[in-house]
Amino acid sequence: MDAALKMQIKKMACLLFLPNQTKSKYYEKNLLVCYVIITLSLASCGSSGYVYLNYPQKPEVLLPDGVDDIVVVNRSLTKQEDKRAETIEAITTGEIAGSDKLASDEAIKGVFDGLQNKSHIRIVVPDTLRIYGTGTRQTPDRLNWDNVAAICKAADADVLLVLENFDSNSDLIRSAVVEQVSSVITTGKPSTRLPVQARVDVRSYWRLYDPVTKTISDQFQQTYFMTFNLVNSLPPVNALSETAYAAGLDYINRFLPSYYRVKRDMYKKGKGRDKDRFEVGWRSAEVAKWQDAMDVWKGIVENGNRESAGRAALNIAVSYEVLGDTEMALEWAQRAYKDYGDKLSRDYAKVLLRRQKFEI
DSSP: OOHHHHHHHHHHHHGGGSOHHHHHHHHHHHHHHHHHHHHHHHHHHOOEEEEEEEEEEOOSSOOOTTOOEEEEEEEEEOOGGGHHHHHHHHHHTTOOTTHHHHHHHHHHHHHHHHTTTTOSOEEEOOSOOEEEOOSSSSOOOOOOHHHHHHHHHHHTOSEEEEEEEEEEEESHHHHHHHHHHHHHHHHSSOOOOOOOEEEEEEEEEEEEEETTTTEEEEEEEEEEEEEEEOBTTBOOTTHHHHHHHHHHHHHHGGGSOEEEEEEEEEESOOOGGGHHHHHHHHHHHHTTOHHHHHHHHHHHHHHSOHHHHHHHHHHHHHHHHHTTOHHHHHHHHHHHHHHHOOHHHHHHHHHHHHHHHHOO
């Protein structure tokens, strides 16, 4: 701590013994300045740092062993003779007839794009993408297993993913009615305020058929929505297709591992003669040169003082976890506590033990 800072703190301490009126004027002028100096000094002298890394979780849906290719078809369409009933339903629900047909294909596209470059799993879209279903929210019966096997064989795929039904709705009309009714009840007059947003809902039902075991590996009722700003009192023309595409992406994420972010504490500085070498390792870590950083810290473990060696051992443990080797990370965390008494390493070792139980 430099001399100027010491003098400033000493002056502030003397204020404790001054009359209140004298104290008041000095505080107003100097308290904020002194506080900022102390805070910045502590931050610049801090010996701790941290790194963030992604923590994996298993997918919601685990595919059977040996499944690499999924053929996907759209069964949410209605038969030709049912077109009139579909049109009547579309009119009564405020939808455009035929819009769900186009949007349901966007959901399939979302499924296809959702796995690209993210998994070994391959999505196959056959030439005959569509087969007939109920065309409504009513879930159709399961497909015949002979048909499932035939579709998989034709597409050279292992399992069959079917969009069994698909339906959409917009709450624009509903929200406008609610607004008007509420206004009449409370004020006795219709509201002059027009809606500025619309929510588009997509409801889908998915089934994953395994023709080898003749079982349903996954079945999922999905409700997905997005909110859009109105353009000339109407939702954007692509609102439904965007929502359907996002729903497809959302569904296929069930087959992918998810991640959440965790923070790992590290040491930025060593003690005594190891201080400069320790900082060299930290700077390497800051630019993701983890192996270079570990080489520096391992040298400190071998030749440094006890406290610096414990800190370096912890940093090595964190480095191994960042690089994906939790076994070596645990070994170094245990060593940092057992050999050098670093308390931070004791808690970290417990975290790593728990992580190993849930690794994919």
